[in-house]
Amino acid sequence: MEHAEARELLEIAAVEPGGFARLVAGDTPDAAALAGHLAGCPACAAEMERLRLSAVVIRDAVRLLPPPELREQTLAYVAALGRPRGPAANEEPLVSAVPVSSAASPASPAEPLDLGKARRGLVGGVSRPGVWVAALVAAVVIAVAGTAIFVGAARDRQGADLAEEISSLRDVATWTIRVDSQRDARHVALAPAAGGGPTGTLIFSPSSTDVVVVATGLTPPAAGQEYRCWVETGGSRQRVGRMFLGADLFYWVGRASSLTGLGPGSTFGISLVPVTGESVDGAPVLVGQS
Amino acid sequence: MSGDRHAQQAEADLVREVAAGSEDALAALYDRHVDAVFAAAIRLTSDRQVAEEVVQETFLALWNRAELFNPAVGSLAAWLHTIARNRTVDRFRAAGRRPSLVSFSAASGADTDETAALERALAGGTVLGGADLGPGPEGELATTELRDVLRGALAELPEQERTALVLAYSEELTQTEIADRLGWPLGTVKTRTRRALLRLREVLADEFGPAAELAPLPVPAGEASDR
Numbered sequence: 001m002e003h004a005e006a007r008e009l010l011e012i013a014a015v016e017p018g019g020f021a022r023l024v025a026g027d028t029p030d031a032a033a034l035a036g037h038l039a040g041c042p043a044c045a046a047e048m049e050r051l052r053l054s055a056v057v058i059r060d061a062v063r064l065l066p067p068p069e070l071r072e073q074t075l076a077y078v079a080a081l082g083r084p085r086g087p088a089a090n091e092e093p094l095v096s097a098v099p100v101s102s103a104a105s106p107a108s109p110a111e112p113l114d115l116g117k118a119r120r121g122l123v124g125g126v127s128r129p130g131v132w133v134a135a136l137v138a139a140v141v142i143a144v145a146g147t148a149i150f151v152g153a154a155r156d157r158q159g160a161d162l163a164e165e166i167s168s169l170r171d172v173a174t175w176t177i178r179v180d181s182q183r184d185a186r187h188v189a190l191a192p193a194a195g196g197g198p199t200g201t202l203i204f205s206p207s208s209t210d211v212v213v214v215a216t217g218l219t220p221p222a223a224g225q226e227y228r229c230w231v232e233t234g235g236s237r238q239r240v241g242r243m244f245l246g247a248d249l250f251y252w253v254g255r256a257s258s259l260t261g262l263g264p265g266s267t268f269g270i271s272l273v274p275v276t277g278e279s280v281d282g283a284p285v286l287v288g289q290s
Numbered sequence: 291m292s293g294d295r296h297a298q299q300a301e302a303d304l305v306r307e308v309a310a311g312s313e314d315a316l317a318a319l320y321d322r323h324v325d326a327v328f329a330a331a332i333r334l335t336s337d338r339q340v341a342e343e344v345v346q347e348t349f350l351a352l353w354n355r356a357e358l359f360n361p362a363v364g365s366l367a368a369w370l371h372t373i374a375r376n377r378t379v380d381r382f383r384a385a386g387r388r389p390s391l392v393s394f395s396a397a398s399g400a401d402t403d404e405t406a407a408l409e410r411a412l413a414g415g416t417v418l419g420g421a422d423l424g425p426g427p428e429g430e431l432a433t434t435e436l437r438d439v440l441r442g443a444l445a446e447l448p449e450q451e452r453t454a455l456v457l458a459y460s461e462e463l464t465q466t467e468i469a470d471r472l473g474w475p476l477g478t479v480k481t482r483t484r485r486a487l488l489r490l491r492e493v494l495a496d497e498f499g500p501a502a503e504l505a506p507l508p509v510p511a512g513e514a515s516d517r
Binding site: 003004007008011014015016017041044046049050053054055057061062063064065070071073074075077079082085086174 | 347491505509
């Protein structure tokens with residue numbers, strides 16, 4: 001093995017997960033050849049040690065650095081969900097304040113949500129649907145939390161379940177801001193495939209494959225069934241994700257490799273399918289096109 | 291010391307401006323503190339997505355509670371660090387999990403080579419207790435300086451080289467996975483990643499000096515005596 005070839009193997013090992021461990025294990029032809037080379041080449045052996053140490057330092061530094069796009073996402077997140085300040089503090093709040101009381105008062109419904117006021121959700125002077133969805137979900141979170149604090153023992157909801165719901169809704173709000181702030185974000189309205197009340201919306205980015213799917217009005221699935229979101233590519237359905245239930249909202253947030261580089265005009269849907277297996281072939285309940 | 295006091299006063303002024311509704315002040319504080327906040331989160335979770343969300347929640351908390359910050363009690367950095375740490379732990383609690391935090395000796399197992407043990411642990415996302423570069427303020431300063439140096443060097447890399455290296459190290463992608471993700475030929479990915487690594491090694495070598503033995507060694511002339 002030539003020195004240049006050995007150096008290339010070492011440098012690639014330095015950037016691949018577990019690269020050096022595989023080389024040291026010596027159970028591939030390349031690893032065996034390299035071991036033979038290093039045994040007779042102190043310079044390359046020394047270079048390997050330098051590379052290993054450098055890689056540790058550089059990897060740790062790179063991993064600890066936030067991505068540049070996080071800045072815009074964070075500022076947009078605060079703009080959408082932060083409390084009104086300055087002149088905006090004089091506007092009516094997006095959500096009517098729900099007073100907190102430690103007394104076990106009878107159930108008192110939260111005041112109606114007022115979404116008619118333009119507030120900090122406006123970005124660049126244009127109302128962005130994703131930001132409104134996030135604001136809506138945030139309002140639901142506040143309302144749910146406030147009501148639960150009010151009614152306390154009067155309801156049979158456990159504290160852990162409530163925390164789970166709030167966490168779910170917070171995830172939806174966070175991811176909506178995250179995806180919607182991406183330059184190639186696309187919105188898809190999901191409509192009932194066979195009439196009825198359910199509706200949904202989907203936001204995704206073909207470059208990052210980040211996606212948020214939200215649906216309301218779906219009948220809770222029977223035991224052994226669940227809702228799954230899918231996208232149709234090349235004539236076949238690819239799974240996007242399982243729909244989780246949080247405070248009467250079915251949702252999926254995350255990344256889906258099936259969305260990589262997806263072009264316009266793709267069909268998305270949500271179907272009720274058996275829990276076992278990976279099928280997304282059920283009749284669509286909701287469907288839409290990007 | 292007067293320089294520190296001046297910096298602290300300037301920072302307290304920015305927080306007051308945030309309380310008054312200044313988004314520019316918030317952005318300025320983000321630029322100053324995001325590295326430390328992100329690092330605090332990712333050291334506990336090793337999940338970049340969670341760490342990014344914790345960053346967002348931390349600065350939202352700063353915006354919502356700016357009036358509660360009292361510079362006489364502590365620094366803004368410490369305040370934000372506490373919020374970030376609590377948010378990260380909250381997520382683990384909500385998921386019914388615990389942060390994966392182990393001691394270096396536990397992570398290294400039977401390895402006698404500390405470097406191999408360290409890289410294996412880091413590649414696996416294990417958070418190592420006591421992984422500071424050094425104790426006390428000098429260690430913190432060294433960590434901050436190193437991070438600043440490498441951040442600057444990363445920013446100066448050609449974009450394609452930086453992209454390849456960041457995907458390799460931050461998302462733990464193989465060269466083949468990077469090629470698939472970006473639509474580049476595999477050979478191109480390897481070339482760009484190697485170039486990026488070489489540039490950063492040279493920066494590290496300049497920073498730490500020859501005694502640290504980090505600089506790339508020249509390729510020897512002639513053939514090795516392979517066994």
